[in-house]
Amino acid sequence: MPTQQADDERVRITRWDFAPDAATGFHVHEYPYAVTYLTDATMKLIDKDGQESIIEMKAGGSYSRPKGVAHDVINAGTAAMAFVEVEIKL
Secondary structure: OEEEEEEOOOEEEEEEEEOOOOEOOOEEOOOOEEEEEOOOEEEEEEEOOOOEEEEEEOOOOEEEEOOOOEEEEEEOOOOOEEEEEEEEOO
């Protein structure tokens, strides 16, 4: 699933590859981060209160979030999905 591409004093860059139904497991983001999708994706997000939402992303799409986001990310699609996450340590 995760492949560390870089990790230094400024950033951590991780590629995430998910088979259908694969999940990150519940986690809390230690740093602000940005994500860019390498494939189209249908994700189920489950927040700390158990609230579920479905998000559709197109390949090439990006977003950013602040530190402290807490969730589980699940590939809710029928195909593999992949994205690159850049965590900002500074």
